[in-house]
Amino acid sequence: MRLITVAGPPSSGKTSVIGKTFEAFGKRSVELAVIKFDCLSTADEQYYEKKGIKTKLGLSGSLCPDHYFVNNIDTCFHWALKEKVDILVTESAGLCNRCSPHIKEILSVCVIDNLSGYHTPKKIGPMLKFADIVVITKGDIVSQAEREVFAFNVKRVNPKAKILHINGITGQGAAELGKLFLEANDYESLDDMKLRFTMPAALCSYCLGETMIGRDYHMGNVKNIKLD
Amino acid sequence: MQCEKHFIEPYDFLTEMGFELLEKNQSMDRYMALMDDDILEDMGTNKEMLVAGYEAAHLQLVEEPGVRVNSILIKGGFNKDGEKEAIDILLKPGEIVSIVGPTGSGKSRLLGDIEWLARGDTPTGRWIVINGALPDDAQRYCFEEKLISQLSQNMNFVMDANVEEFIEMHAQSRNIQQIDGVIEAVINQANALAGEPFTRETPLTALSGGQSRALMIVDVAFLCKSPIVLIDEIENAGIDRRKALDLLVKTEKIIMIATHDPVLALMANRRLVIKNGGMHQIIESNEAEKKVLKKLEAMDQEMLTIRNALRNGEMIYSE
Known part of the structure; x- marks a missing residue:
């Protein structure tokens, strides 16, 4: 089975891109399933179900969504194998820009939009820098020059990635992404696979539910801000 | 070196x-x-x-590849019902072709095919032949995203920068030297198209619709290397559209205009009719059509003159 990790900042168009890519498969019978990882709530599973895409939802609640992702990804993989899925797509929001759900050997996609500002590519961490494919959306709302400057800035931080421009409303460009999905590596299991980059770490008193503020309450993996 | x-x-x-x-x-x-x-x-x-x-x-x-495109041939594939497209179309630099067809007829797909250098591997099954040869894989990624620049319908910039910073950034991403001269030239040309002058310091977001459009067009002509320019309408917002197209033709671009506007559609020598997802017909503009275009352009010019007169606080008199 082919696993594809799709990550990107909130509202960058991940769901539309995946939906349009599925539509682009058209008459080719490809069994696609999506597992949406999120924190609090989402209505995306309804969007997928309407399109006839098999969907499961994972809400991390008070946990770091990326840690939740990596703790559950092999369970998801087994589920999809059992369901005879051809392509399993995981969708996760890079909420803190330090998120990194990409796995070595597994096709990884970062979705980022033209409206997020031309400095943004620089500010996003591993989920952009270590992706195989960078999908840039909302190109129809900005000018050619703005698109070019944005793509140039993406290339600067991730020179190896293929850049695709996809219009999440009309679906222009989605067929090409679908083609790359079908070329992804095929695996029987995720045993012995490794993340491309370490997860954001935290193991301090606040992870365990502390709410009081003050030095006396700090414990564990704590980093102090440098102001001078 | x-x-x-x-x-x-x-x-x-x-x-x-x-x-x-x-x-x-x-x-x-x-x-x-x-x-x-x-x-x-x-x-x-x-x-x-x-x-x-x-x-x-x-x-x-x-290694910014010097994409020199002398011809692009679009070989017909299939329409939405799987029927074979009856035509191929050959495009050459300095030529204007308009694309006409109702919304949803497949104009975007056609452009997608060109951009991706389709080799029978898109939903339409079309093939794109550049300079008489099929691009190989290496070329495909070399041409990637450099083939078409698009002037979409939007009339505003979203970038938080002024005109000078904007042109500078774009020129840098293209490794263009002597940036100062470029900035000067782009602003002068854009001001000639829009009529209402702006300066280096004007913030992009403060430009009027017409000024933005003029800047976008001149920017594409001067700073984009893409051999094809796709124009998705040019609204009649106080821009001299004939001058705008002449500028693009002069820079040896292949110009494709997707439009419902009669003046724009008729400015092209050929019109490609898209129907039901397929290339349906190529119409060559004849003398009678050129006459109609002249009439429409005269009306356009009159509108522009009155518009400018109103802007300058003048009275309008009927002839």
């Missing part, structure tokens, strides 16, 4: 990435040796990635 100074210094590259470096003018290797792995991890990157990024930034600037 390029001169050394046009390359990015390791110092500039790394500070631009957000690193604080104490010493200038060190080699990339030296900077890497000084970097702490933990700090890099905090920044969501590592040495390997940084070095690759630095090298790629060079390659990008040095």
Whole structure:
């Protein structure tokens, strides 16, 4: 089975891109399933179900969504194998820009939009820098020059990635992404696979539910801000 | 050969990435040796990635492929019902072709096919032949996203920069030198199209619809290397559209206009009719149509004159 990790900042168009890519498969019978990882709530599973895409939802609640992702990804993989899925797509929001759900050997996609500002590519961490494919959306709302400057800035931080421009409303460009999905590596299991980059770490008193503020309450993996 | 100074210094590259470096003018290797792995991890990157990024930034600037397109042939595939398209169309630099057809007829798909250099592997099954040959895989990625620049319907910029910074940024991404001259030329040309002058310091977001459009058009003509320009309508918002098209023709672009506007559609020598997802027909503009175009352009000109008169606080008199 082919696993594809799709990550990107909130509202960058991940769901539309995946939906349009599925539509682009058209008459080719490809069994696609999506597992949406999120924190609090989402209505995306309804969007997928309407399109006839098999969907499961994972809400991390008070946990770091990326840690939740990596703790559950092999369970998801087994589920999809059992369901005879051809392509399993995981969708996760890079909420803190330090998120990194990409796995070595597994096709990884970062979705980022033209409206997020031309400095943004620089500010996003591993989920952009270590992706195989960078999908840039909302190109129809900005000018050619703005698109070019944005793509140039993406290339600067991730020179190896293929850049695709996809219009999440009309679906222009989605067929090409679908083609790359079908070329992804095929695996029987995720045993012995490794993340491309370490997860954001935290193991301090606040992870365990502390709410009081003050030095006396700090414990564990704590980093102090440098102001001078 | 390029001169050394046009390359990015390791110092500039790394500070631009957000690193604080104490010493200038060190080699990339030296900077890497000084970097702490933990700090890099905090920044969501590592040495390997940084070095690759630095090298790629060079390659990008040095090896920007000179895409010289002398012809593009679109070989027909199939329409939405799977019927064979009866036509192929050959496009050449300096030519204007309009694309007509109702919304949803498949104009976007056609452009998608060109952009992706389709080889029978898109939903339409079309083939794109460049300069008489099928691009191989390497060329495909070399041409990638450099083939078409698009002037979409939007009339506003979203970038938070002024006109000068904007042109500078775009020119830099294209490795264009003598930026100052370019800025001057772009602004002068854009002002000639829009009629209402703006300056280097004008913020992009403060430009009027007409000024934005004029700047976008001149920018595409001067700063985009793409041999094809796709225009998705040019609203009649106080821009001299004939001048705009002449400018693009002069820069040897292949111009495709997707439009419902009679003046624009008739300015093209040929019209490609799209129907039900397929290329349906090519109509060549004849003398009778050219006469109609003249009439429409005269009306257009009258509108523009009255518009400018009103803008200048003048009275309008009937003839």
